[in-house]
Amino acid sequence: MVQAPQHTGCSGPTLIRLLARLADVDVPEPRQSLSDRLSQWLGWADAIGLSTALNGNPPSVAPGARALGSAEALACDRVRTALANAIAGDSAVASAKRRGQPQAPAQGDSMDAAVDYATYRQRYFAMQQAMETDIGSLRGRLRAMLAARTPALSQLAAVDAVMEGALGARERSLLGGVPALLEGHFARLRQAEQVALADAQASGEPAAVTSGAWLDVFRRDMRSVLLAELDIRFQPVEGLLAALRSS
Numbered sequence: 575m576v577q578a579p580q581h582t583g584c585s586g587p588t589l590i591r592l593l594a595r596l597a598d599v600d601v602p603e604p605r606q607s608l609s610d611r612l613s614q615w616l617g618w619a620d621a622i623g624l625s626t627a628l629n630g631n632p633p634s635v636a637p638g639a640r641a642l643g644s645a646e647a648l649a650c651d652r653v654r655t656a657l658a659n660a661i662a663g664d665s666a667v668a669s670a671k672r673r674g675q676p677q678a679p680a681q682g683d684s685m686d687a688a689v690d691y692a693t694y695r696q697r698y699f700a701m702q703q704a705m706e707t708d709i710g711s712l713r714g715r716l717r718a719m720l721a722a723r724t725p726a727l728s729q730l731a732a733v734d735a736v737m738e739g740a741l742g743a744r745e746r747s748l749l750g751g752v753p754a755l756l757e758g759h760f761a762r763l764r765q766a767e768q769v770a771l772a773d774a775q776a777s778g779e780p781a782a783v784t785s786g787a788w789l790d791v792f793r794r795d796m797r798s799v800l801l802a803e804l805d806i807r808f809q810p811v812e813g814l815l816a817a818l819r820s821s
Contacts, residue, residue, distance in 0.1 A: 589802035
């Protein structure tokens with residue numbers, strides 16, 4: 575079976591640890607604190623907006639503002655579950671065996687040559703767009719609910735809106751680099767299998783790997799990375815929902 579690199583020297587979120595392992599690189603611990611890095615990412619206009627949100631007078635709460643019900647929590651669960659199911663069920667991410675398709679033939683050179691990473695890059699970007707759209711919409715709805723509760727929660731909603739606007743472009747830039755890291759993993763897995771099959775053919779011994787197995791390994795790893803990215807992207811939603819629940 576084709577194995578991914580087993581580099582495990584990185585701490586941090588699951589997404590970072592997964593990418594470090596798949597790319598077989600060491601990720602040094604950050605030298606700066608989170609607050610220091612944020613200060614570099616926020617421009618002067620962002621700083622003004624954040625200061626206004628923190629120091630301004632929160633609007634008064636409309637009489638009869640409804641309390642949080644289970645419907646909001648269920649809506650969050652539905653969005654997350656739908657995205658996770660889309661990742662698991664995407665034909666480009668699901669394994670051939672799980673889709674009921676035949677594996678590559680024993681002499682799988684022609685099929686192997688036809689596999690193009692461009693398909694996987696396109697699907698990854700499509701899933702990222704779906705996450706950004708659905709989670710962004712959900713985040714906006716939760717902010718509207720916060721703004722209708724108490725002045726303090728209204729202020730929190732304003733801060734979250736500023737932070738989303740300020741950090742959204744950087745988030746897209748950083749996460750947009752993930753498919754390039756996966757492309758290297760894709761190429762290494764394919765090459766490792768080709769070398770193993772060629773060595774087996776030269777020695778006359780049975781191959782230790784099944785032709786085409788590398789692609790299922792890659793699909794599994796891509797699915798794990800997408801789910802880890804979903805966890806990262808959902809953290810602001812979880813924070814807003816926790817604020818609503820505790821109010």
